[in-house]
Amino acid sequence: MxxxxxxxxxxxxxxxxxxxxxxxxxxxxxxxxxxxxxxxxxxxxxxxxxxxxxxxxxxxxxxxxxxxxxxxxxxxxxxxxxxxxxxxxxxxxxxxxxxxxxxxxxxxxxxxxxxxxxxxxxxxxxxxxxxxxxxxxxxxxxxxxxxxxxxxxxxxxxxxxxxxxxxxxxxxxxxxxxxxxxxxxxxxxxxxxxxxxxxxxxxxxxxxxxxxxxxxxxxxxxxxxxxxxxxxxxxxxxxxxxLELKRKDDGPIQRCLNWLDKQASNSVIFVSFGTTTSFSLEQITEIAIGLEKSDQKFVWVVREADKGDVFNGNIIHVELPKGFEERVKDQGFVLREWAPQLDILVHPAVCGFMSHCGWNSCVESMSMGVPIAAWPMHSDQPNNAFLVTNILKIGILVKDWCRREEVVMSAAVENAVRTLMGTNEGEEMRERAVSLGQEIRKYVLxxxxxxxxxxxxxxxxxx
Incomplete structure (x- = not known):
């Protein structure tokens, strides 16, 4: 011994x-x-x-x-x-x-x-x-x-x-x-x-x-x-x-959180597709048009997927439609750095999450009581999306997996955001998500x- x-x-x-x-x-x-x-x-x-x-x-x-x-x-x-x-x-x-x-x-x-x-x-x-x-x-x-x-x-x-x-x-x-x-x-x-x-x-x-x-x-x-x-x-x-976070007003997230502070409670959708997803310029454009036309407030993380070594090489700047950021400056906030997702999901202004349905993102969203607009990309994500939408019933599908190789048009993005944020169906999902989040917090804390x-x-x- x-x-x-x-x-x-x-x-x-x-x-x-x-x-x-x-x-x-x-x-x-x-x-x-x-x-x-x-x-x-x-x-x-x-x-x-x-x-x-x-x-x-x-x-x-x-x-x-x-x-x-x-x-x-x-x-x-x-x-x-x-x-x-x-x-x-x-x-x-x-x-x-x-x-x-x-x-x-x-x-x-x-x-x-x-x-x-x-x-x-x-x-x-x-x-x-x-x-x-x-x-x-x-x-x-x-x-x-x-x-x-x-x-x-x-x-x-x-x-x-x-x-x-x-x-x-x-x-x-x-x-x-x-x-x-x-x-x-x-x-x-x-x-x-x-x-x-x-x-x-x-x-x-x-x-x-x-x-x-x-x-x-x-x-x-x-x-x-x-x-x-x-x-x-x-x-x-x-x-x-x-589940209990102490807010830090420093780094790149500060401007985003300050912007969220100015928004009404339950008025913003968070749009982020994780660290392994890259979109074509055509798809980025359709997302931008859909978010703008939805007339809903949003925070959108626009960045390339992680490389094998995130410290090696230049960060690729993702191009948005000309004039987009100026047009939506009062409607939305574009975040180009890696996003501290928990800090955003826990914010009282956020009441929806358009996500790739990676399991990290799903669990974080559930534990914060936020419903999901599910847009799976690969791996376990299609099945996570099914769990969220068909079993737990705390979300909607943006895109069917059988159409995974197609570009999602702006109308589908707009419809998903409007459904989640501005309909009775979306409100019922939000109530179920909030209830699930409360049960999780009770279970853990x-x-x-x-x-x-x-x-x-x-x-x-x-x-």
Whole structure:
């Protein structure tokens, strides 16, 4: 035994893409709040990236989170292709492949930490499973796979049996026409990458989700039954994002928040499509015309998708229609930098969110009680959009997935904004979204999640 040995040490291994990084850094905060040391392992550039973009708390103030920024081999970093009809961010695949080279330095870290603790717990992104595979050589190590997407989407993708049960559940609610396939969601190269990672994920003791019973109870129950049949465990520890934010009036967001302060309560739609989406000039133009014609107030994030290294190279300035920003200066606010989404969603002026339906964005919007105009682009997003619109009924579709290769015309954008912001249908969605947000906050901030899911997980790893 080592003097002053920790009963447990957690090592967090995210995939170095913003949506994945962000979720596991927030989970690190939740676990470290229980006096458990957490080692957050990332590539050098992406560790810096996620800390710069962090919202709701200061990682420098948390003494039990230790950051390990590790080098990876150079990799090709092509720019995103805004004119591709397939919106999957294939330009980021070289980064994902390069990140698998973290295996050796991660193994070295695990071997260094193993003698300092009774139990070494590795929480890894499902797409970083090959990186942690050597944990099995350590007698006191165990791993848990984190799925960065909804339980709904994970179940459909990973379990034929649970997928069939989910379809029966959907049909029992009267929904008969729907498409829950993954056609067009990934490239063939990325499917192959996922397949390799999922093979090694079988070494883990269970799965962790950024969701909660309030959002996905029936699906989680089906997944739990399936997990138990394979002697695996499951925890829904979310939402990970902070629910009580202290506003910081600094940086590029200050002008945006100052503009929102001048708007009436529940009068603004937030328009943002995440860090992996690039639009053609034609599509940007149609969005601009649709927002302008909607006569609704808006905040629109207009930026290129992240590159493999956001610190390398010039930021591409996205062109808007000539005179647009001048014409809408009283109607809307255009934000060209990376947007602190939580700060915007929590603002009382914001009452709608036009989103790509990445799971981060969905959970943040739900937890803030904001309904969604769903415009999925790739990956799990079409299924998240289905969950939002058809199951939770807190949103509408901007674009059907079957028409994914078509440009969305300004009339469709205008109609989605008007429906969400100015109709009885939209008001009913907003009431359901607000109610869901209240239930989530009660579950997380009250005596719910602390005594159940998170408490159960902490009790398990410190057993």
């Amino acid at each position: 080592v003097a002053n040995q920790n009963s447990v040490v957690v090592v967090m291994i995210p995939l170095p893409l913003q949506g994945h990084l962000n979720q596991l850094l927030h989970l690190s905060r939740i676990i470290s709040a229980h006096n458990v040391p957490v080692h957050f392992v990332c590539t050098t550039a992406h560790g810096r990236q996620v800390r710069l973009r962090l919202q709701g708390w200061n990682p420098n103030a948390v003494s039990t989170i230790f950051f390990h920024d590790l080098p990876i081999p150079p990799f090709a970093c092509p720019p995103p292709n805004p004119n591709s009809t397939n919106k999957f961010p294939s330009h980021l695949q070289p980064l994902c492949e390069a990140a698998t080279h973290l295996r050796d330095p991660v193994t070295s870290l695990l071997r260094k930490l193993s003698p300092t603790t009774k139990r070494l717990v590795i929480i890894h992104d499902s797409l970083m499973s090959t990186v942690v595979q050597d944990f099995i050589s350590l007698p006191n190590a165990e791993s848990y796979t984190f799925h960065s997407v909804s339980a709904f989407s994970t179940a459909l993708y990973t379990s034929k049996k649970v997928g069939e049960q989910i379809r029966e559940l959907i049909e029992s609610k009267g929904v008969t026409e729907y498409d829950l396939s993954f056609d067009g969601c990934f490239t063939s190269d990325f499917k192959e990458f996922m397949s390799v990672q999922h093979e090694y994920a079988k070494l883990s003791s269970g799965r962790i989700y950024n969701t909660c019973r309030v959002i996905e109870r029936p699906i989680l129950e089906l997944l739990e039954t399936d997990a138990r049949s394979r002697n695996k465990l499951l925890w829904a520890l979310g939402p990970f994002n902070p 009250g005596n719910g999640v602390t005594q159940t899911e998170v408490g159960s997980f902490i009790a398990h790893i410190t057993r």
